[in-house]
Amino acid sequence: MVLLTLMAIITVGIVRIRNLFGVVVLSGIYSFLMASVMIVLDAVDVAMTEASVGAGISTVLMLSVLYLTKSRESVPTSTPLFPVIVAAAAAAMLLFGTLDLPPFGEAATAVHQHVAPHYLAKSMEETGVPNVVTSVLASYRGYDTLGETTVIFTAGIAVLMLLRGRRKSTKPSTDA
Amino acid sequence: MAVIESIIQHYNHWIMIFLMVSGLYIVVNRGNMVKKLVGLSLFQTSVYLIYITPGKILGGTPPILDDAFTVYSNPLPHVLILTAIVVGVATLALGLALVVRINEAYGSIEEDELFANGEDGT
Numbered sequence: 001m002v003l004l005t006l007m008a009i010i011t012v013g014i015v016r017i018r019n020l021f022g023v024v025v026l027s028g029i030y031s032f033l034m035a036s037v038m039i040v041l042d043a044v045d046v047a048m049t050e051a052s053v054g055a056g057i058s059t060v061l062m063l064s065v066l067y068l069t070k071s072r073e074s075v076p077t078s079t080p081l082f083p084v085i086v087a088a089a090a091a092a093m094l095l096f097g098t099l100d101l102p103p104f105g106e107a108a109t110a111v112h113q114h115v116a117p118h119y120l121a122k123s124m125e126e127t128g129v130p131n132v133v134t135s136v137l138a139s140y141r142g143y144d145t146l147g148e149t150t151v152i153f154t155a156g157i158a159v160l161m162l163l164r165g166r167r168k169s170t171k172p173s174t175d176a
Numbered sequence: 177m178a179v180i181e182s183i184i185q186h187y188n189h190w191i192m193i194f195l196m197v198s199g200l201y202i203v204v205n206r207g208n209m210v211k212k213l214v215g216l217s218l219f220q221t222s223v224y225l226i227y228i229t230p231g232k233i234l235g236g237t238p239p240i241l242d243d244a245f246t247v248y249s250n251p252l253p254h255v256l257i258l259t260a261i262v263v264g265v266a267t268l269a270l271g272l273a274l275v276v277r278i279n280e281a282y283g284s285i286e287e288d289e290l291f292a293n294g295e296d297g298t
Binding site for chain 1 (some may be wrong): 266275
């Protein structure tokens with residue numbers, strides 16, 4: 001609960017600060033807090049991934065982009081009224097939706113009734129992996145993971161194409 | 177008493193909604209593209225929270241099988257969110273590469289300046 005409150009405070013900081021360097025550092029802190037919350041919620045694998053990928057790689061990527069561009073945000077000219085209305089309407093609808101959600105942390109809710117008990121009961125004899133997250137990721141839902149790697153591969157190719165074109169286009173200008 | 181109970185039951189959801197709405201607000205209101213991408217990742221991480229929260233069972237342990245435990249939290253949301261985090265960083269890298277290219281081509285990453293340049297016909 002404390003962690004979640006801290007996350008909300010960090011978010012206010014991200015919205016308000018105009019120095020983009022500060023925003024990126026705050027989002028790194030935010031990712032670490034998110035990882036801690038995941039540990040509290042028993043999702044240790046997710047926490048490790050979030051700490052390394054969310055707080056590590058994302059921050060490094062954003063800092064390198066700030067190095068290549070500029071790190072100061074200009075004051076927005078448009079009024080914040082319309083975005084505030086949109087955000088408030090979305091929040092109101094979501095809040096209305098939470099009223100019907102099942103209570104926190106109970107074993108009898110619908111989430112725990114479908115395939116998860118099967119995974120937990122049969123993982124050891126069907127795959128031989130004690131970590132159920134790993135067995136579901138690599139064995140039961142292996143095709144999903146294959147699709148995921150396809151997405152990452154495509155994104156990697158796209159980034160390479162974008163940045164290679166950049167080097168070509170900047171070379172003549174530096175030579176001239 | 178019922179009010180306090182309700183707050184504790186839904187605290188995760190409310191923080192999650194706050195994070196999501198802040199992300200949405202940044203994406204709509206802020207013109208800077210790096211800030212927009214930070215807002216998008218805020219939005220995304222709030223979805224991680226909404227997935228992981230119902231998977232938790234009070235008194236349960238992380239889903240790593242051992243004879244000492246009988247109650248485990250639900251592993252399925254964890255798997256889905258692992259995939260989502262990794263895909264999220266891939267799309268973030270793509271977005272940042274686009275920002276770098278836009279900065280190269282137009283000399284700005286502010287939406288307002290880009291629109292102004294476009295109206296000049298440059």
